[in-house]
Amino acid sequence: MEHTPAPTGAPDPRRLDREASPSPDPVSGPGRADGLEAEPAAAVIVFGDALDRVRDFANQLALRGEELGLIGPLELPRLWTRHIVNSGLVAPLVAPGALVGDVGSGAGLPGLVLAIARPDARFVLIEPMERRTDWLRSEADRLGLENVEVVRARAEDAPYAERLDQVTARAVSALRTLIPSVVPLVRRGGELILMKGVRVEEERQAAAKQIAKARLTNIEILTLGDGVTPEVTRVFRAIVG
Ligand SMILES: C[S@@+](CC[C@H](N)C(=O)[O-])C[C@H]1O[C@@H](n2cnc3c(N)ncnc32)[C@H](O)[C@@H]1O
Numbered sequence: 001m002e003h004t005p006a007p008t009g010a011p012d013p014r015r016l017d018r019e020a021s022p023s024p025d026p027v028s029g030p031g032r033a034d035g036l037e038a039e040p041a042a043a044v045i046v047f048g049d050a051l052d053r054v055r056d057f058a059n060q061l062a063l064r065g066e067e068l069g070l071i072g073p074l075e076l077p078r079l080w081t082r083h084i085v086n087s088g089l090v091a092p093l094v095a096p097g098a099l100v101g102d103v104g105s106g107a108g109l110p111g112l113v114l115a116i117a118r119p120d121a122r123f124v125l126i127e128p129m130e131r132r133t134d135w136l137r138s139e140a141d142r143l144g145l146e147n148v149e150v151v152r153a154r155a156e157d158a159p160y161a162e163r164l165d166q167v168t169a170r171a172v173s174a175l176r177t178l179i180p181s182v183v184p185l186v187r188r189g190g191e192l193i194l195m196k197g198v199r200v201e202e203e204r205q206a207a208a209k210q211i212a213k214a215r216l217t218n219i220e221i222l223t224l225g226d227g228v229t230p231e232v233t234r235v236f237r238a239i240v241g
Pocket of ligand 1: 108109126129132153154155
């Protein structure tokens with residue numbers, strides 16, 4: 001697999017700039033959960049036609065996420081920017097028609113957000129905690145997402161050996177741990193799309209042995225969302241050799 005370019009018609013957050021942004025009026029709308037961050041202008045750029053469903057998911061997460069232990073009490077005022085838009089930034093990296101595993105989906109980040117944004121791909125959400133898999137299943141049903149399967153397992157035990165075209169993960173573990181646990185799930189020539197924080201370069205250096213052992217090639221570190229949203233995301237992207 002070559003690295004995937006943004007599909008035709010989908011916004012490429014690496015190229016979006018402020019001139020492309022619509023008016024920055026936040027959408028507040030009726031029925032918005034108390035304390036939820038107003039929807040930022042970036043949401044329409046990142047999600048386009050999928051925004052109504054993403055909005056529904058964000059609101060439900062804001063209403064129930066704390067009670068279910070999915071998000072902390074401090075997350076509501078930054079839910080859109082830090083979590084929802086941030087997750088959506090990787091949507092253009094999903095290959096058309098791909099079978100994508102999202103390891104450690106938790107509340108559905110980025111897995112459910114990507115499944116809404118990319119109905120042309122199929123998503124397997126791999127998450128070991130029952131309370132979280134219950135939430136993921138109920139949200140996939142409620143939102144009518146037919147491209148989602150939820151598997152309760154650790155990545156190391158998930159029954160997908162060498163079957164996935166792409167793997168995503170966000171806030172699961174450092175690259176030196178994450179790479180050996182996700183690579184066995186990916187077919188040869190498939191791709192890792194691992195969302196990381198500002199220390200991604202240090203993590204990459206610390207994972208040199210694991211990267212060599214997994215025979216990763218075409219390694220790139222991308223910064224997505226610059227000029228679109230204040231919370232850019234960094235992605236460690238590589239092909240499994
Ligand atoms: C900090 S949470 C992040 C959740 C979500 N990805 C996000 O960005 O909000 C880490 C998640 O990874 C899951 N997890 C930890 N180790 C895992 C493993 N080996 N395989 C699959 N999931 C794992 C945890 O159960 C938890 O839901």
